[in-house]
Amino acid sequence: MVHVDGRVTTCCLDEGLENTLGNARETPLAELWNGSLLHRWRVAQADGRFEDSGPYCTRCNWRGAGTMPAEAVAEYLAGTKEHAALRRFRTRYPHVARHSHRKAK
Numbered sequence: 001m002v003h004v005d006g007r008v009t010t011c012c013l014d015e016g017l018e019n020t021l022g023n024a025r026e027t028p029l030a031e032l033w034n035g036s037l038l039h040r041w042r043v044a045q046a047d048g049r050f051e052d053s054g055p056y057c058t059r060c061n062w063r064g065a066g067t068m069p070a071e072a073v074a075e076y077l078a079g080t081k082e083h084a085a086l087r088r089f090r091t092r093y094p095h096v097a098r099h100s101h102r103k104a105k
């Protein structure tokens with residue numbers, strides 16, 4: 001979410017801007033979206049470690065609201081070569097097909 005002053009946070013619930021990634025007036029939005037901080041927080045959420053997915057997530061009771069489909073999470077982890085996280089995710093969500101992240105030829 002981009003606030004009026006340009007600050008970008010991960011979540012529309014984060015009115016206090018605790019999960020601020022940066023400022024879109026200073027850093028391209030794509031850079032913030034694809035940056036290492038948000039990547040770490042995404043992997044933490046995939047692991048169910050909300051305490052590591054941004055300061056506001058630690059106290060949030062909406063965890064999982066608007067969650068991405070499990071297949072999309074697996075695709076993200078595979079695409080970013082987070083193989084250990086992908087194995088952990090598949091342990092938690094065994095219904096995700098082993099090769100669901102591969103694109104059809």
Ligand code: SF4
Nearest residue numbers: 011056057060062063
């Ligand atoms: S855990 Fe809560 S604060 Fe964090 S991204 Fe999810 S809904 Fe937003």
